[in-house]
Amino acid sequence: MLSTENDDYEDCAGNVTRKCMIDVFSRILQNADQNFLTAFKRYQNCFEKEGEKCDAAIMKHFLAYIKADQKLFEEEGKGEFGKMLKRIPAPHVKL
Secondary structure, X not given: OOXXXXXXXXXXXXXXXXXXXXXXXXXXXXXXXXXXXXXXXXXXXHHHHHHOOOOOHHHHHHHHHHHHHHHHHXXXXXXXXXXXXXXXXXXXXXX
C-alpha cells in the first residue's frame, strides 16, 4: 500500500501541485471545459507531465494514485465511473 505519511516535503512536488491547481482553476474561471471528466483528465495530464521533472517520493506516490484513477475512467469493464463523470458539467463560475 502506498503511503505519503513518511515522505518529506519537496519543493518540486509543491511546484507541480501549484502549477496544476492554477491551471485547473483558471480553466474553471474561463468556463473552458465542457464536463468534469475533461477537466479532471486535464488536471491528471498536467501532474503526469510536470511530475516527470520531480523525483521526490511524494510525487511518485501521487503519480501512482493518478494512474490508478485513470483505470477507473478508461479500462474495459471499469469505465462506468468515467461515463458518469461525462454527464456532470464542469463547474462554471460567474464573476
